[in-house]
Amino acid sequence: MSMQRATATMDADVLIVGTGAGGATTAAILAEAGLDVLLVEEGDWVEQGAVVPFSLDQMDRQYRSGGVTVALGMPSIAYTEGCCAGGGTEVNSGLYWRPPGELLARWREQFDISDFDPDDLLAIADEVEADISVSTVPGGHTSPSEVLRRGADALGWRNGEIPRWMKYPPSKLASEPRSAVGERQSMTRTYLPRAMKAGARLALRCRVDRLVTNAGSARSAVTTLGDGSRGEITFRDVFVCGGAIQSPALLQRSGIRGHIGRTLAVHPTVKLAARFADALNVPDDVPVHQVKEFAPHLSFGGSASNPGLVALALLDQWATFKHAITQWRNISVYYAAITSEGRGRVRSLPGLKDPLVTYGLTHRDRELLRSGLGRLALLMLEAGATDVYPSFKGAPVVRNRRDLATMQGAFTAARASVMTVHLCSTVPMGEIEGKCGADSFGRVHGCRNIYVNDASLLPTAPGVNPQASVMAVAIRNARRFLDAGGCRG
Amino acid sequence: MQWLMRPVPALPIIGSFADRLLLADLPDLPPSDRRLAVDFVAHRVDNLPSFTRFGVMVLGFVFRGLLAVPGGFGVAKVLVKLPLPLVAEYPRLIRSLAFAYVWETWPNTTATGAKVAATA
Numbered sequence A: 001m002s003m004q005r006a007t008a009t010m011d012a013d014v015l016i017v018g019t020g021a022g023g024a025t026t027a028a029i030l031a032e033a034g035l036d037v038l039l040v041e042e043g044d045w046v047e048q049g050a051v052v053p054f055s056l057d058q059m060d061r062q063y064r065s066g067g068v069t070v071a072l073g074m075p076s077i078a079y080t081e082g083c084c085a086g087g088g089t090e091v092n093s094g095l096y097w098r099p100p101g102e103l104l105a106r107w108r109e110q111f112d113i114s115d116f117d118p119d120d121l122l123a124i125a126d127e128v129e130a131d132i133s134v135s136t137v138p139g140g141h142t143s144p145s146e147v148l149r150r151g152a153d154a155l156g157w158r159n160g161e162i163p164r165w166m167k168y169p170p171s172k173l174a175s176e177p178r179s180a181v182g183e184r185q186s187m188t189r190t191y192l193p194r195a196m197k198a199g200a201r202l203a204l205r206c207r208v209d210r211l212v213t214n215a216g217s218a219r220s221a222v223t224t225l226g227d228g229s230r231g232e233i234t235f236r237d238v239f240v241c242g243g244a245i246q247s248p249a250l251l252q253r254s255g256i257r258g259h260i261g262r263t264l265a266v267h268p269t270v271k272l273a274a275r276f277a278d279a280l281n282v283p284d285d286v287p288v289h290q291v292k293e294f295a296p297h298l299s300f301g302g303s304a305s306n307p308g309l310v311a312l313a314l315l316d317q318w319a320t321f322k323h324a325i326t327q328w329r330n331i332s333v334y335y336a337a338i339t340s341e342g343r344g345r346v347r348s349l350p351g352l353k354d355p356l357v358t359y360g361l362t363h364r365d366r367e368l369l370r371s372g373l374g375r376l377a378l379l380m381l382e383a384g385a386t387d388v389y390p391s392f393k394g395a396p397v398v399r400n401r402r403d404l405a406t407m408q409g410a411f412t413a414a415r416a417s418v419m420t421v422h423l424c425s426t427v428p429m430g431e432i433e434g435k436c437g438a439d440s441f442g443r444v445h446g447c448r449n450i451y452v453n454d455a456s457l458l459p460t461a462p463g464v465n466p467q468a469s470v471m472a473v474a475i476r477n478a479r480r481f482l483d484a485g486g487c488r489g
Numbered sequence B: 001m002q003w004l005m006r007p008v009p010a011l012p013i014i015g016s017f018a019d020r021l022l023l024a025d026l027p028d029l030p031p032s033d034r035r036l037a038v039d040f041v042a043h044r045v046d047n048l049p050s051f052t053r054f055g056v057m058v059l060g061f062v063f064r065g066l067l068a069v070p071g072g073f074g075v076a077k078v079l080v081k082l083p084l085p086l087v088a089e090y091p092r093l094i095r096s097l098a099f100a101y102v103w104e105t106w107p108n109t110t111a112t113g114a115k116v117a118a119t120a
């Protein structure tokens, strides 16, 4: 493999900024076609197994800013971004949802995306599913996952196991038959080795500060290396794949205007902790079931629930919830996620390294969060929870349906801990320049050789876990770049 | 503004308030563990994105100033209960970082911070 120390001067035909779901796939496609590809990544390479999933150690080593990032608003929305080789794919839950065909068709119509045939994208999804071993859990599910199934079944709500990009080594399954033995087929296991095998070079701990542009063309990038020194990379074409927050921020720092960073779309999420008579907590894995009865507007699933995260879920109403913490083994954390009508902004401010991120929920979003949390609490009661602790200030403990009504009355989104891990749509793709930052294939409007190829391109938040959509779109665009004779111009 | 962004370490600015807050919330947490939790919080604040860190450091100065006057911690506790969104976020950030640290590091900690023997 060709991992190299970032140096003060580097060059390549194609520079790819970021190694997540968008960057790694782009690199593999272009390198396998024979292009000279240099991938740069701000974070480090962390082998799977070197950190405990969902731990503070993982947050230190693999998340941007230790996982403490927030979109300011009323309420503010806490979000997280991966910052390591493989980006978000290394730290995420691995739950795979192929992009819904109707959604792809709607994107094509509403954003005027050329040659955007849902069938083509779904054919790419087939390839991806084979490449990253998308599969269901062999054997039984964990107890927190079963809670979702049981509660939804009792209410007659649509639910199911979501497959993951995991391999389950038979040797491990024999000794420990549960989902936690899965090996996540993230980018460091799949597309990055593939890209490097085909000749791509990967420079770690190398942050691209800005692209040097002139009349819509970029020929070099200014970088900061791990030791704080500055560097320069020259290239013919550049793919910006830093994720939906960092990509627009980099474009703005490079003086690129247009529809960049104005339409951040996320899946805002509210949580609760549910306590059961028996121990069920699985500290290092998440449930694989999701409840889709009210999808795409509202979905329910399970969150990471190590004792630290249980404490966080109880924090908003600590005075009355705190005694539950000693029972964390009997507690698991669940979420209600919505597709939001509201939008956010990413703004680079002069002199600041990080962008300012803001988000505004609409009235409809707030009501959906309220009803979502109420329905999720009901589901927990139906699944046998003895106590439900909703994560908002002033929340009551919910033990029966009467408490549910009290809870619904007390909820306001402004008092809730709202968070998200799905960030999209800051450089939406399509031909309508007034509402799209990039063209139908990811080239930034008004630029000749600057492409975006990550979650920023998705025109809206998809209402399902987004990584599959990000990968399918990125592969499509990389192939189109080759077909159009990219890099030979 | 730049000097608030990075070079000034967070610990001297936020440490005393974080320590008082944790002492009030988790009175039975051993002082050495409390110190570790405060160090952890400060380390995280040092790594916040520039804009958030700026806000946290400004609030840190205000709260540190309050602690320097007699009865200041009481005033601070009243202040954070007022409907002033950013002010209330400050103790919340400290608590959430510290609590995540305490219970991840010592899962058998009671609601007051005491350690109990691990149950199977």
Ligand SMILES: Cc1cc2nc3c(=O)[nH]c(=O)nc-3n(C[C@H](O)[C@H](O)[C@H](O)COP(=O)(O)OP(=O)(O)OC[C@H]3O[C@@H](n4cnc5c(N)ncnc54)[C@H](O)[C@@H]3O)c2cc1C
Residues within 6 Å of the ligand: A017, A018, A019, A020, A021, A022, A023, A040, A041, A042, A043, A080, A081, A082, A083, A084, A085, A086, A087, A088, A089, A091, A092, A093, A094, A095, A096, A097, A206, A207, A208, A209, A241, A242, A243, A244, A246, A247, A250, A421, A422, A423, A453, A454, A455, A456, A465, A466, A467, A468, A470
């Ligand atoms: C905790 C968590 C759980 C999630 N769970 C799921 C799930 O179960 N299923 C699902 O489908 N999706 C999930 N997601 C979302 C999914 O991970 C993302 O949609 C996907 O990773 C986005 O890919 P991307 O290429 O846009 O960005 P990323 O994967 O975030 O990659 C961007 C990379 O670029 C690097 N970078 C950024 N700026 C620069 C720069 N200037 N210079 C150099 N490098 C830079 C970053 O460090 C990062 O490594 C989850 C995300 C998180 C954080």
